Amino acid sequence: MKLQRVSAIAAREWREIVRDRLFFALAFIVPALLMLLFGYGLSLDVENxxxxxxxxxxxxxxxxxxxxxxxxxxxxxxxxxxxxxxxxxxxxxxxxxxxxxxxxxxxxxxxxxxxxxxxxxxxxxxxxxxxxxxxxxxxxxxxxxxxxxxxxxxxSGMKGVVLQSRYLYNQNVSSIRSLAPKLIMVVLMLSPPFLTALGIVREKENGSIFNIYSSDISRGEFLLGKLAPYVAISTFNILTLWCFACLLYQVPFKGDFAFFLLASWIYVLCTTGIGLLVSVLVSTQVAAMIVTLVVTMIPSILYSGLIIPIASLGSGARVVAHIVPAMYYADIVVGCFLKGIGPGALWRQLLVLTAYALILFSLGYALFSKRPRT
Amino acid sequence: MDAPLLTVRDFGKRYGGSDAVCGLSLDIARGELFGLIGPDGAGKSSFMKAVAGVLRFDAGRVQVFGTDIASDTGAESVKSRLGLMPQGLGQNLYGSLSVEENIDFFARLRMVPRDQAERRKHDLLAVTRLAPFAQRPMRQLSGGMKQKLGLACTLIHAPDLIILDEPTTGVDPVSRRDFWGILGDLMESEGLTALVSTAYLDEASRFTRLCLLHQGRALATGTPDEILARAPGAVVQCRVVPQLEAQQRLAPHFPHCEAMGQTLRLFVEGLDREAAGAAVRESLNGLDIETLDTMAPELEDVFLALLGGERAATLPPGQANTPSADEPDAILAQGLTRTFGEFVAVADVSFKVRPGEIFGLLGANGAGKTTAIKMLTGILPPSGGSGSVAGADMRHAGALIKSRIGYMSQAFSLYLDLTVRENIRLYAGLYGLGRQDGDERMRWIIGMAGLAGHEDELAASLPMGLRQRLALGCALVHRPRVLFLDEPTSGVDPLGRRVFWDILFSLSRVDGVAMLVTTHFMSEAEHCDRLALMFAGRIVADASPQELKRQVVAEAGELYQVTTADARGLGKALAASGFPGASPCGRDLRLLSRDGAALAAAVSAHEAGARVETRPIGMEDVFVHLVSRLEAEHGGAA
Missing domain, CATH: 3.40.1710.10 (abc type-2 transporter like domain)
Structure with a gap:
């Protein structure tokens, strides 16, 4: 592993992202925009x-x-x-x-x-x-x-039973309080795979990938250098989205911030890994976009507990929910924000996400070839 | 001789069920400039990628630097000494990075030590003359500059073998010659070996050895002279009146006969120059032969002879249809001007095209060809001047022009997921043809283009030559009197190109269709009756190809080829003694000179064994000479 080559790739990738208006927007503006649009558009409260x-x-x-x-x-x-x-x-x-x-x-x-x-x-x-x-x-x-x-x-003397109900974790049962943390889950499921898949497939499509194939850089060095900027950008976005939830939507954060950050980072690794896997399987940017959209958007919205609780899903849908990482991170993020629970209660979910990230990266690494068949 | 740097035996590569390359064997020795020549789809890219270790292959043995690259480990182990420049103008470079940042990235990727990288970057920027543009983003470079940058990036780690995939495709002739010169210099000074592919047959003489590739198989391998010797014969070029009748009379006896503008060009197999001339004269007995020259054959003639030379479509019989003098011009441009803000794209362009004439518009990228065509086809209104196309005024009859002309560009005209029949029907519908008329044109197009039997195949599955003839048919569906052709034969093999030009010739002479062809394919330019050269938005020359050649010979002298053992040293020595502009050509040098005796003396003063011979001047020499002179007059553009 030669650090010079890794940093050469990473530095070039970074320059291209910040100089390309589309990629810059995709990296820094779209995630914030999604958080805003979903937040105001998905309110489930019925009033007025x-x-x-x-x-x-x-x-x-x-x-x-x-x-x-x-x-x-x-x-x-x-x-x-x-x-x-x-x-x-x-x-x-x-x-x-x-x-x-x-x-x-x-x-x-x-x-x-x-x-x-x-x-x-x-x-x-x-x-x-x-x-x-x-x-x-x-x-x-x-x-x-x-x-x-x-x-x-x-x-006048009769007394009926008066029911006093109190909602735990979300006293006003205001839907944005439970939504905003889960929106972090949705946005981090959409944005990193898109960036990663497009970034790699773009090189395949225009032929600059041959610079990599034909040089003596190893697969690991290339993937590390290529993915590092995307993980860094997503890490920055974790903080942005956290600020949105706390400041704009005024969701109280009751948990352990360090744990939240670690879990979110591992989740970002997972979703970046999804992008990597998509990029080794397709060869055009259009295909990359469609495949990424299908494998990220639907599970993160329908099978994550965002709208319908996992427990209310049909048995088939519940199985799907369990094989998608979104549900596990939704548990973590809701736990951190609303319940104030930490690693003691959520270590299982963290473990699943870690395993997930490892599997995706191993698969991506194994399938990435410097000497493809076509 | 050293052990070969590259040894290939029985190489094979398949995609799906079909062979891309089959049974290819060759050796490349250290210091060679080895050419792989063939049309699109001949298998060049697949082979080069496999040799560079970036594509798996199916059969045969490939040894690079003596290492077998069948395994991934083997392929990986030679990559540090290899450089690959893939196909596409600057496609492998990074558009938002500057010239310097691109080179720096390749240096770091290749682990070149910092001080060494700086030194090499400096040298390579100097040789490629890119130093003044070091800070410019790559995407703002011209095509020729992108290719030079690509070369610099490929060479930054001082590889022993470089593999360049079609480095000159899409680049204008001046930049192309510049590129070959730089490549020659670098190979000499660095002791490089190069494997280069090209689709231009006229570049073949630049290689020390070459392989002609056709449909995945090697047709011939050897030095240019060895390959020329494979099909002995002579070329006869004659000007006969009437031209059409002459061609109809010659075609049955001489399979390799084609019209080039006003002249006919024949390759006579097996006969020497004298006998070939006599044989042609005999066939033309009774016709008025204005001129008749004989010359040595070129590689394209040999290529076609080796292919067997069978013609896919024979010349349709027909009466020559000489347009009468009072018929109006098909295209008339008078002082056409177009400005974009401050920038003058086209300035005061005037020319006319007669019915039945084939008119060529040449020029480097950015010379104003595209803008001129857009005005003539009614897409873009001119800012000044006037003109008419097919009788319609181009200032206010844009829609009328579009209904009276045909337009064909290889890149856009066809819908690949429709069948042949569906494509024709679609175009017939677009031009508002009725059902009966449409069916009649369908039969005409299928016959004209030789598409019988392919009617229900998808356009995507047709070979390039057929696809291009289908595109021509679609452009002709509404019987236009004026046809615009934009680089119509790029990517088509020589055989397909010849058939295509036969059809165009017959359309112009028999049906009286006027044509305007834009191209920087020099072999296409030779087919035109008249050529106009555009430079910086103006027309700077307008004459027949022969006339242009005569002008250049009168101005700059004959073309000489110097056979030498030390091309680089001799080139410098000649430049010092007053013979500049020698360009490398294989191991030889080529230059224009007005004083052959003085040139021979200067050559023998430097090297006793060197030979000097005259060669027929080509259109590329004409183009490069004219444009270089204009560039010098305009204060030397980059």
Missing amino acids: IPFTVVDYDRSALSRDYSWQFIGSRYFKFQGYSDSESEAGRKLTSGQVRMTLVIPERFGHDLEAPGRAAVQTVIDGTFPSRAMTTRGYVEAINADFSRERLARLPVL
Whole structure:
């Protein structure tokens, strides 16, 4: 192993990255941009649902009932509608996502010993949002009913069970808190393999790889020199993304920073290794981009616990999740940020990632040939 | 003789099921400049990569410096003494790095000690005359400069054997000659051995020994003279009126007969010059023979003779169709000018092309050829001047021009994943031909291009020669009266090239199609009726190839070849005694001189055994002479 050759390759690679606008952007700007776009675009919180009310009753009680919704932070009132068909039009045009229909005699029925009925129509195009909306409607409706019951003198002595729930690790159940750390996982899964695969395949495509093939540099020296700048850039990006999570998205960091850094670095080695493996298997930059996109984007978003918890995946999908490194690093990064746990609880995941990196690099090294068949 | 530096026996390389190279054997001795000559796809690159140890091969034995490179370890062990410059203009260099940074990178990659690397870098930059551009990013260099930088990078670690894959492809003739000169100097001063490939047959005489490669097999191996001796015969060049009838009469008797502009050129196998001349005269009995010269054959003649010389397409019979004098010019350019900001790309260009005339536009890269063509084809409006193409005014009838001309460039015209039939149908559709008309043109194109039997093959699977004829057919689908051809035969083997020019000749003479050809392939230039040379945006010469040659001979004298044992020493001595500009040619020197006797005296004063002979001047000599003179007048561009 001659250090001079390794540094010659690394220095040249570095110069090319910083002088090539596309590569520079890919290395330093795209990761930050992805973090921003995903962060603002992927919010799973359902708030400010636009809604309208068709009040056929127009009594004090019906107004009171409506106000329960109008005053809630989960809903955003878009004015009354005169008829169900008008409300239907608003629903179709997307102006509102929920309508409440209060029938005639609502106030009357409520005062009488019978029961009053209210209809709600919810836009069901996005099932999870619709379910959440229904949950909110039911909760507000239940609150209203309980208050009314409590006012009845007969029941004033009765006490129901009041459920007090507290969410651990993420008190407000705000989705960005759990998302932001996992976004670090996604971005570090996408950016290093892209850079690495394009960097190596570019040389294959334009023929400068023959400078390497035809010289007496060893495979190891070349790969070390070639990959070092990419690992360095990704290491810098770990810090950038960490800052984004802490400062912009205000996610508290409760864990051990040194452990987080070490684990992230090993994860970056893993994903760089994926890029290396892609680059030895394909020979054009277009192919490299497509293959990298497929093998990184889908697993990191669907099989990592980013949106759907691993436990809720089907059994086949769960197997996939276990063979992709994203899930293990997601455990680590969520543990470090939200749970404040460290190597004591996460050493298994770290071990898997290390093994992963070793296997990918060994494969890449074995398959890289200075004397290919074609 | 020392043990050979490179020994190859029965070399074979296969891709998928097909042989790229088969049964190739050769030896290269220390100090040789060995040439591998063949068209695209002949197997040159595969062989060179295998020798450089960067490609596995399937059969045979390859020994470099006496080491067998069948195993990876063997191949690895010789790499420190090898240098490889792969194909492509500067493709293996790093565009965003400066000239100096490129050289420094190769020096560090090759572990050259620092002080030694600095010294060599300095020397190589001086020899290649790149020193003034040391800080310039590689991607801003011209093609010729990129190749010189590539050579410097390949040589930085002082290898014993260098392998250069088509170093002169895509480079203009002046830079090409410059490159050969530098390579000769460096080989001499460093005791180098070089294996160089080229697709240009006219470069063959530059090698000490060479191998003609065709479809993966060696056709002939030896010194240029040995190869010439393989097919004895003579070349007859004559000017006969009417030309078409003469050719139709000669073709059955002489298989190697082709039209070169206004003249006919024949290779007569087996006869000496006198007998060949007599035989041709006899066949032409009754026609008006204006001139008839005989000369020694060139390598291209031998190459074609060795291939068997069977013609794929015979000349279609037809009546010569001399356009009447009152027919308007096919192309007329008057004072065409185009500026881009401050930069004047084309300045005051005027010329005309008659119907049925083949007009060649020559020039180095950046001389303004492409801009001129863009204006003439209606793509780019001129900033000044006027002109008409096929009767349409080029200032405001861009769309009309496009519908009346055909345009063919090897690089872009075909859709490789469509079949022959689909390609033709597509072009017929693009030009708005009806179904019946389209079918008729389809039959015409398939017949003209000799594509019968290939109708349902993918364009990608056709050999280069056929593919190029298909492209020509597609350009002609709407019966244009004017045809633009952009380097139409680059990458095609000599046989395919000859058939292609036969077709163009017949199109021009029988159908009266006017053609404008741009090229820096000198052998293509020879086929034109008239040539215009562009330099720095202007037309600086406009005459027939013969006339241009006569002008250069009148101006600078005859072309002499000096056979010598010490080309480098003699070149310097001649320059000192008033005979500059000698260029190396194999082990010999070539130069233009007006005083043959004085040259012979100067040569024998330096070396008693050296021989001086005259040679017919080629188009490349003309081009290089004219451009060098203009460059000198313009204060010596780099």
